[in-house]
Amino acid sequence: MTEEQEKQESINSRSAIDQSARFPVLFFITSASLWLLLAATLGFIQQMKMHNPSFLDHPWLYFLNYGRSNPAFMTSLVYGWSIQAGMGVAIWIMARLCSAEVKNPLTLIVAGHFWNIGVSIGVFGILFGYGTSMEWLAFPKAVWPILFVSFSMIAIWLVTMFFRRKGNNVYISVWYILGACFWFPWIFLTANLFIHVFPGSALAKASTNAWFTSSLIYLFLIPIGLGVAYYLIPKIMGRPVHSFQLSYYGFWGLAIFGGWTGIQKFMGGPFPSWMPAISGAAVIFMLIPILIVTVNQLMTLKEDPSAINSSPALKFAATGIAFLIIFCVLSALSSFLSVGRFTQLSFTSIGYQVLAVYGFFSMVIFGAIYFIVPRITNSQWPSLGGIQNHFILSVYAIVALIIIHFFGGIWQSSAYGKHDAPLENAISSAKPYAIGASIVWIVFLISITRFVLNLISLIFRTGHREVYPTLLAATRVSADK
Amino acid sequence: MTSFKKFIFGISVSFFFPWLCLVVIPHSKMNAEIQEWPDADTGKVNSYPQGKPNIFRQGQIVYAQEGCASCHTQMIRPTYMGFESWRPDFGKEGTIEEPVRIRETRLGDYDGERFAYLGNQRIGPDLSNVGYRHEESWHHEHLYLPQSKRDFSMMPSFRHLYKKRKIKGQKSEYALGNVDWEDDEEAKNYEIVPTERAKALVGYLMTLKKDDPFGPIVATENAETDVK
Numbered sequence: 001m002t003e004e005q006e007k008q009e010s011i012n013s014r015s016a017i018d019q020s021a022r023f024p025v026l027f028f029i030t031s032a033s034l035w036l037l038l039a040a041t042l043g044f045i046q047q048m049k050m051h052n053p054s055f056l057d058h059p060w061l062y063f064l065n066y067g068r069s070n071p072a073f074m075t076s077l078v079y080g081w082s083i084q085a086g087m088g089v090a091i092w093i094m095a096r097l098c099s100a101e102v103k104n105p106l107t108l109i110v111a112g113h114f115w116n117i118g119v120s121i122g123v124f125g126i127l128f129g130y131g132t133s134m135e136w137l138a139f140p141k142a143v144w145p146i147l148f149v150s151f152s153m154i155a156i157w158l159v160t161m162f163f164r165r166k167g168n169n170v171y172i173s174v175w176y177i178l179g180a181c182f183w184f185p186w187i188f189l190t191a192n193l194f195i196h197v198f199p200g201s202a203l204a205k206a207s208t209n210a211w212f213t214s215s216l217i218y219l220f221l222i223p224i225g226l227g228v229a230y231y232l233i234p235k236i237m238g239r240p241v242h243s244f245q246l247s248y249y250g251f252w253g254l255a256i257f258g259g260w261t262g263i264q265k266f267m268g269g270p271f272p273s274w275m276p277a278i279s280g281a282a283v284i285f286m287l288i289p290i291l292i293v294t295v296n297q298l299m300t301l302k303e304d305p306s307a308i309n310s311s312p313a314l315k316f317a318a319t320g321i322a323f324l325i326i327f328c329v330l331s332a333l334s335s336f337l338s339v340g341r342f343t344q345l346s347f348t349s350i351g352y353q354v355l356a357v358y359g360f361f362s363m364v365i366f367g368a369i370y371f372i373v374p375r376i377t378n379s380q381w382p383s384l385g386g387i388q389n390h391f392i393l394s395v396y397a398i399v400a401l402i403i404i405h406f407f408g409g410i411w412q413s414s415a416y417g418k419h420d421a422p423l424e425n426a427i428s429s430a431k432p433y434a435i436g437a438s439i440v441w442i443v444f445l446i447s448i449t450r451f452v453l454n455l456i457s458l459i460f461r462t463g464h465r466e467v468y469p470t471l472l473a474a475t476r477v478s479a480d481k
Numbered sequence: 482m483t484s485f486k487k488f489i490f491g492i493s494v495s496f497f498f499p500w501l502c503l504v505v506i507p508h509s510k511m512n513a514e515i516q517e518w519p520d521a522d523t524g525k526v527n528s529y530p531q532g533k534p535n536i537f538r539q540g541q542i543v544y545a546q547e548g549c550a551s552c553h554t555q556m557i558r559p560t561y562m563g564f565e566s567w568r569p570d571f572g573k574e575g576t577i578e579e580p581v582r583i584r585e586t587r588l589g590d591y592d593g594e595r596f597a598y599l600g601n602q603r604i605g606p607d608l609s610n611v612g613y614r615h616e617e618s619w620h621h622e623h624l625y626l627p628q629s630k631r632d633f634s635m636m637p638s639f640r641h642l643y644k645k646r647k648i649k650g651q652k653s654e655y656a657l658g659n660v661d662w663e664d665d666e667e668a669k670n671y672e673i674v675p676t677e678r679a680k681a682l683v684g685y686l687m688t689l690k691k692d693d694p695f696g697p698i699v700a701t702e703n704a705e706t707d708v709k
Contacts, residue, residue, distance in 0.1 A: 051635055131548060135601055182492055203507075263503060270585075345554055345601070347602045424570075
């Protein structure tokens with residue numbers, strides 16, 4: 001077989017994998033994107049209502065009160081968008097890296113439908129007054145079994161795919177994705193059983209809630225995001241990752257420290273003091289694996305920095321990695337008592353969550369979507385300008401949000417700490433920052449709308465048709481897997 | 482890292498220990514140590530925690546459903562992290578009518594609750610001891626129209642927890658006094674009264690007094706340190 005024939009066969013094989021993954025992956029990505037649009041709309045509404053309760057204050061719009069729209073926004077962002085989009089991208093990457101066509105796509109589509117039904121009941125349940133007011137677990141109690149079963153179906157499918165792989169070589173991205181698929185059901189089931197089902201200390205339930213939120217970030221969103229980045233960066237750069245050894249160390253660092261995080265949120269609270277202390281230490285130690293992994297990826301990028309400018313997917317992924325470093329450094333900083341006392345009960349905490357979910361995870365996933373969707377639809381993105389707008393607006397919005405939430409949170413907390421000053425000072429001090437954050441959410445909304453319009457336009461084939469899997473217009477030569 | 486079994490074993494072991502220490506053990510073991518001491522005057526034995534729920538649990542459900550915990554905390558930190566138990570205009574125009582033992586919240590303060598709503602951020606004030614600060618009627622009027630009580634408030638109106646009805650016979654004792662009626666005729670014939678959900682919520686707020694004494698010596702019994 002000549003080299004040309006081998007290349008053609010490789011293209012045909014990848015094209016067949018892409019086509020087999022087409023329906024489930026598109027289903028997950030499009031439905032997640034619509035959830036993202038809803039989340040951004042709710043994000044704007046809740047941010048406006050935070051400082052201006054008369055905004056949309058009609059008697060029949062009571063379900064948009066901050067207490068309901070805030071958890072509805074966060075849950076639709078996490079469950080509707082992040083986990084769903086992460087799964088869609090993970091399915092495609094697993095299929096590609098295992099060199100196996102997708103079998104039983106119906107299982108994935110059924111699981112995806114149930115996931116969406118669960119999230120819909122959850123988000124609308126919160127809005128219509130059946131929420132639990134628990135951070136990232138605010139869905140009505142009846143929803144979690146639906147989500148658990150749906151996710152387990154997808155996770156089992158991914159493990160099956162792993163065993164169907166061709167060849168013995170296992171890529172680091174596969175380990176990251178498998179790890180996340182193993183941790184999520186454990187974390188999710190534990191949190192829901194211990195909080196909703198088993199009797200126990202009310203405070204232990206609160207600490208489990210904090211542990212859940214943090215574990216979901218460190219043991220699901222970060223591994224999936226890093227796994228995707230470990231696929232995208234070397235693939236688009238056309239060269240191997242800088243150091244395989246470092247990527248393994250990074251993975252095991254995440255595994256060792258990730259489960260200990262979370263309780264630092266309640267430092268100084270009514271808990272045995274070892275709990276927040278050990279969590280705070282874990283968040284600080286988490287800097288080690290995160291820096292190992294991110295430096296490894298940035299070193300890979302450094303070998304040809306010009307590639308970032310020519311590939312939108314790479315641009316998004318690299319920016320996501322940069323935001324991950326910022327997230328981990330700020331989280332470590334807030335784990336020290338001297339800083340944490342000002343950030344823990346202020347709106348800094350929500351800023352951190354948006355930074356992790358949107359700044360890191362979503363940016364990497366956007367990169368993956370810009371890379372994957374043209375391949376499975378055999379079309380090109382209709383508007384490269386739309387991608388640029390999406391990128392620039394997202395980066396500006398995230399940077400502004402970091403500044404507003406971090407410094408605004410400290411300012412607000414300091415004002416609250418002046419116990420001899422009137423309450424009005426404490427309440428009003430947050431207002432300018434909340435107004436600033438509302439403007440940022442308008443930018444987010446525009447940016448996300450631009451992305452969703454581009455995606456819908458691509459799916460409905462208003463872009464250019466291509467016979468073979470296509471590269472983005474500005475993407476450089478892609479190496480084979 | 483080529484063996485799936487080794488991989489699963491590795492991540493199971495690394496996750497098992499934090500899971501055990503931060504979730505499983507605290508759920509069964511994290512209870513306040515019971516302390517008992519005789520009252521100096523009556524000889525009656527006091528205890529902390531008191532072994533029964535201190536809160537109106539039905540109202541806590543409404544508190545959760547309305548998302549109050551999105552803006553309010555129920556956690557007073559020790560003074561080395563800030564003095565946050567009381568401030569001059571925390572209700573009742575800066576006065577306290579009964580002796581209050583305001584202190585940082587402790588392990589036993591949440592006994593009997595379904596979930597300890599410690600909160601995420603303080604857009605509004607901490608509610609650990611809100612039961613001391615206001616009358617029931619104040620809470621109802623505040624929930625109905627927060628800005629009528631504090632013009633700087635960023636709290637939304639919870640008017641959906643109240644209903645408008647025609648006055649039949651005597652006006653209800655729960656009728657709100659801060660309603661903007663369209664005209665005098667309406668003001669004369671109608672009243673706004675709390676629903677059962679509003680009553681439950683206010684009932685819950687009135688029971689929020691997380692300051693049970695936990696020993697024979699209570700700092701606030703000293704007149705010099707009492708908060709007035």
